[in-house]
Amino acid sequence: MIVINLGPEQRIDPADDDLGRDRIGYSSTMSPLALYDASHGAWHLGERAHKERFALMVFEGGGVLAVKIARIEPVSTATGAKASRSVIHGEILAAGHPVYDAHVGKPSPIPPQRNPIGYYDAAAEQSSCLCGCGETIPAGKDFAQGHDQTAVRDRVSQVGTVRDFIAWFDRARGAWPDINVIYEPVTLDGAPTGAPARMRHRLGCDHFWSDQSGRILNTPRAATPREMDALRPCKDCMYTSAKIARGR
Ligand SMILES: [Zn+2]
Ligand SMILES: [Zn+2]
Structure with a gap:
């Protein structure tokens, strides 16, 4: 976690600020969004910052804002003079997020230091x-x-x-239990061929007609337990099924 020590709110000239702001620092009257705007840049950040997932803004030894870092970008200036500074973009965290709960409104996790940028390995950022x-x-x-x-x-x-x-x-x-539908082989005019089904599918698989050549004429039915054992699942349906399982 990046820990950023803020000074008190300070009015500045937007023309002089890389991010075009009229104030920086912290004031208790700022909303979280106003505080984010005033404090997410522009900082001299070391290599380590790019590995961090959260930023904590600290004022007078207490956490005042927690941010889940989305990306860190160099500040672009017209002159390029301050290109070494970066701005942190991310999501403002609220009560209920473990990082917020552990650090906002709580004492800073690191002792006061001269450099405004510090680092802390937060317990909430780690697991086993x-x-x-x-x-x-x-x-x-x-x-x-x-x-x-x-x-x-x-x-x-x-x-x-x-x-x-x-x-x-x-x-x-069961092997792919949700791939459990049989499309009975039919001829082009829709009459059952009498041949056994060769594969099982998911309901709604749109490749079922490829067993035959052309129109969708066969109505689906549930596979029997024997067919569940004996018939191989359709490759496309396995892919769909695995994708759905991963998204759960
Ligand atoms: Zn391991
Ligand atoms: Zn299929």
Whole structure:
């Protein structure tokens, strides 16, 4: 987390300010948005700033504004004279967000220092890798780099080979249980061909007619348990299904 020490509100000439503002600093009368405008730039930020996810504005030793950083950009000036300064863009956090709750209206997490820009490793920004290794990772991530693969491999080993694992998984969960619709093979004029279905689909899959050549004539029906076991799922439907599962 970037910790920025603000001075008291100060009127300035917009013509002299890189961001065209008429005031900078902090005043208790400022709304969060006014405070954001007055304090999100323009700062000399080191390399480390670009790795940080949150910024905390501090005034007289207390947190006054927390921002979830979206991006940090160099300030553009007409002359280019102050191009080394940056502006922080992001979302103003409110009560209920762990970073806000931990730091706004609370004492600054770092002691007073000469440089207005400081850094702090906030507990709310970190979590533990879900593989169980104990490594600390940024909040919002599940695993340290590569540890998701390790976690999956560990579980495959508990069952046996990859083949054993897939068989076990499909027995426990069913293979693609939401790909459970059969489009009965029909001829071009819509008459059932009498041939067995070759694949199962999701309801609403728009590739079902490709088993036949052309018009959509076949009405869907639920796959039987035998068909769920024996028929392979349509590739497009697997893709759709996986995408939906990931979005949950
Ligand atoms: Zn791990
Ligand atoms: Zn399909």
